[in-house]
Amino acid sequence: MSPxxxxxxxxxxxxxxxxxxxxxxxxxxxxxxxxxxxxxxHPSDQTIAFxxxxxxxxxxxxxxxxxxxxxxxxxxxxxxxxxRFDRDDFIPGLKRMVDAVHAHDVPIFAQIFPSFGAMxxxxxxxxxxxxxxxxxxxxxxxxxxxxxxPGGRTNPxxxxxxxxxxxxxxxxxxxxxxxxxxxxxxxxxxxxxxxxLYSSFLSPRTNWRIDEYGGSAENRARILTDTVRAIRAExxxxxxxxxxxxxxxxxxxxxxxxxFAETAAIIAKEGLGYIALTDGNYExxxxxxxxxxGSMLEHAEPQAFRAALPNxxxxxxxxxxxxxxxDAIANGHGDGIMLARQLLADPEFPNKxxxxxxxxxxxxxxxxxxxxxxxxNVPVRxxxxxxxxxxxxxxxxxxxxxxxxxxxxEAALIAATGSPTLMGIADKLASSKSKASxx
Numbered sequence: 023m024s025p026x027x028x029x030x031x032x033x034x035x036x037x038x039x040x041x042x043x044x045x046x047x048x049x050x051x052x053x054x055x056x057x058x059x060x061x062x063x064h065p066s067d068q069t070i071a072f073x074x075x076x077x078x079x080x081x082x083x084x085x086x087x088x089x090x091x092x093x094x095x096x097x098x099x100x101x102x103x104x105x106r107f108d109r110d111d112f113i114p115g116l117k118r119m120v121d122a123v124h125a126h127d128v129p130i131f132a133q134i135f136p137s138f139g140a141m142x143x144x145x146x147x148x149x150x151x152x153x154x155x156x157x158x159x160x161x162x163x164x165x166x167x168x169x170x171x172p173g174g175r176t177n178p179x180x181x182x183x184x185x186x187x188x189x190x191x192x193x194x195x196x197x198x199x200x201x202x203x204x205x206x207x208x209x210x211x212x213x214x215x216x217x218x219l220y221s222s223f224l225s226p227r228t229n230w231r232i233d234e235y236g237g238s239a240e241n242r243a244r245i246l247t248d249t250v251r252a253i254r255a256e257x258x259x260x261x262x263x264x265x266x267x268x269x270x271x272x273x274x275x276x277x278x279x280x281x282f283a284e285t286a287a288i289i290a291k292e293g294l295g296y297i298a299l300t301d302g303n304y305e306x307x308x309x310x311x312x313x314x315x316g317s318m319l320e321h322a323e324p325q326a327f328r329a330a331l332p333n334x335x336x337x338x339x340x341x342x343x344x345x346x347x348x349d350a351i352a353n354g355h356g357d358g359i360m361l362a363r364q365l366l367a368d369p370e371f372p373n374k375x376x377x378x379x380x381x382x383x384x385x386x387x388x389x390x391x392x393x394x395x396x397x398x399n400v401p402v403r404x405x406x407x408x409x410x411x412x413x414x415x416x417x418x419x420x421x422x423x424x425x426x427x428x429x430x431x432e433a434a435l436i437a438a439t440g441s442p443t444l445m446g447i448a449d450k451l452a453s454s455k456s457k458a459s460x461x
Contacts, residue, residue: 031375052087053266063106063112079371085360108194132211136219152228154236159174168393211298212266224267269282269318272302295335338356344375369410
């Protein structure tokens with residue numbers, strides 16, 4: 023950042039670098055499972071329309087979410103469909119998407135992860151795998167605003183992944199990265215957040231192993247240090263390789279930011295271009311999806327990571343207030359500002375901030391109707407932005423009749439699950455049923 027930069031617009035419009043890539047401003051589209059690819063995992067016209075709309079809106083970097091590196095990861099995904107990187111025949115479609123974004127002079131990264139870990143959906147002969155057999159429990163009071171799970175939910179317990187499968191996953195992940203680079207992606211990001219496979223290794227709360235992948239911070243980092251080292255051997259030193267990781271469990275038996283930062287510093291030695299900081303996980307979703315800007319700074323998580331990694335670019339989440347995000351960058355707490363829900367509500371947010379049009383911003387209200395739709399595996403929409411999720415149709419692409427027929431049912435379902443009254447009744451019924459079954 024230029025030492026002369028003083029105003030919010032000057033700070034947030036300043037260029038910065040990840041490995042060998044220069045990024046024109048500080049705004050980053052955070053990866054989300056909102057891209058609506060085709061049923062077989064290729065980018066769709068809607069995928070491209072969604073991304074190019076955000077590129078025109080002023081984001082300096084786009085990171086796509088939901089990119090599975092393995093066939094197993096695709097099969098166990100809790101929401102479908104996802105973008106696939108597990109076979110070479112997906113490369114042409116990915117290249118078409120990348121080229122469309124590049125036409126707007128914006129770089130695009132692919133988030134790659136091999137498995138949903140404890141969040142996956144098992145099937146006969148295909149259990150879910152994680153560092154240790156620790157299931158995920160989601161429920162009140164650790165849910166974000168506007169989101170309810172009557173009675174709570176505990177996912178099936180995963181099996182402890184074997185060393186043989188760890189090495190197999192590593193090979194498949196490197197192959198997926200190779201395909202991403204061949205498709206023209208400007209960089210990749212490994213997903214080690216929430217309760218997906220990689221993240222289960224990083225905290226003692228979810229990693230009880232007694233082999234070389236458990237115990238010390240160095241051992242808990244090993245699955246990622248080995249993978250990053252193998253990726254660097256494949257793509258070289260200048261190609262951006264980032265890591266998205268949870269940085270605070272926010273649970274009584276969990277790990278805090280200093281310990282996560284210690285593990286991150288070990289991984290970074292293998293050549294990380296950046297670390298994207300994600301607060302909480304599926305068992306502390308109220309911290310992962312806050313209703314106000316700056317909670318990550320309040321928890322001193324970027325500060326802990328900056329102390330441990332003084333030279334590694336940091337991407338901040340949940341810091342969308344323009345003044346706050348500019349101050350965070352000016353104070354050295356972060357380098358990029360990730361925008362997720364706010365870029366659903368207003369794809370022009372970066373342009374409006376950089377051009378001083380703050381009174382024109384459409385603000386996300388954190389009702390989380392987008393999340394409720396994702397959980398029910400229906401196309402994500404935003405009630406603050408009727409065009410969101412329909413960018414291709416509004417651009418002239420014909421919408422399938424089946425989609426039109428489903429829309430009223432989807433709307434009724436999402437409205438019902440967002441009602442505190444209805445969900446309160448459902449929660450009491452679920453709790454009563456659970457108590458009766460135990461008696």
